[in-house]
Amino acid sequence: MNVKNLLIYAAASILPFFCSLSGQGYLELFSEAEANFGLGSEALNNPFFDTSVVQGNTVYSLLRDVGASESAIVSYNTSTDTFSVVATPSQIGAASGGNDVGVTFGFTLINGGTTLRYFDFFTNSIYDTNVSTGVTTLVSAATGNVSASAIFRADGSGYAYDSTADSILSISTTGVQSVLLDSTALTTFFGTDILFGSLALVDDVLYLPSSSQDDLFFYDLNTAANGSVFSADLIDTTSDDVDGQISFRDIFYAPDGLVYFYEGDSDAIFSFDPENPDSTLEVVFDEAALIAGPGSDIVGEFAWLNGQLAWTDDSDGFYVVPEPSVFALIMGLLAFCFVGSRRRQ
DSSP, rough: OOOOHHHHHHHHHGGGSSSSSTTOEEEEEEEEEHHHHGGGGGGGSSSEEOOOOOOEEEEEEEEEEEESSSEEEEEEEEETTTEEEOOOOHHHHHTTTOOOOOSSOOOOOEGTTTEEEEETTTEEEEEEEETTTTTTTEEEOOOOOOOEEEEOOSSSSSEETTTTTTEEEEEEETTTTTEEEEEHHHHHHHSOOOOOOOOOTTTTTEEEEEEEEEEEEEEETOOOOOEEEEOOOHHHHHHOOOOOOOEEEEEEOOOOOOOHHHHHHTTEEEEETTSHHHHHHHEEOHHHHHSSSSSOSOOOOOOOOEEEEEEEEEETTEEEEOOOHHHHHHHHHHHHHHHHHHHHH
């Protein structure tokens, strides 16, 4: 079942509930429980949905046990509506020494989509998992707490924030880590060396979020040019939560050329054109719209599925914005159901 048919089916299956989906603009593709059930005999006892990444019609998700030393990776095929086990707890445990592996940002497909690369926030280590065999290997280990904010390119290179040394690390394709911007450089450029939220790459420009300064900064990797993408005041006034506080979470440069980010103080999803940030910043989903949908007002990590924005809610599931024609059809079906129910009363 492809995504379009799946979404139509999902909406149609709840028509008896009379418009329970109306107005929110996004749908649940699968739940945390369904992802865990998809692990079959490898299902975790107390799963936590860490993160997801998309390639084509496949959604790869990492789950871990809360309070248990088990982690696993499962894939979901939107064309067939089926789950498959990518890596079992024993396969990941063989690389991690039997420890839990947890990932916040930076869950990335590299090497032509054959390998998942990710930072473990428990041991500050980089791991690779072969998506065909599930074989997981330790790429490198770090001495600092660097994994909360990380991003990888498709070739396996990337960047991470070391919150112990308050510096930005550059990561080679083989996992070798070196300092790109130390604490002094960050403070000189941005007035702070404290960052929070995911890093983002817009071509060769690195985006650096600072909740302490309430600003989103940039650093050009080619020219070393740097500064603010836009002010916190603009973010504040664009939302309906004007209190002078900004809390950045995931930042995502999408294939449609826009940058999407979740701001945790207003609990809203924003977007902007990186070529003209000030004039294009807008709210895509405000808190009310997120709550009105099948998920919560919390967004974990963004993804891009079949030309549409998608995201995880770490405690609930994986969500997708249906293409306009599909959503219009869903709303039409729900409206038809509502009219029919009115006529029967």
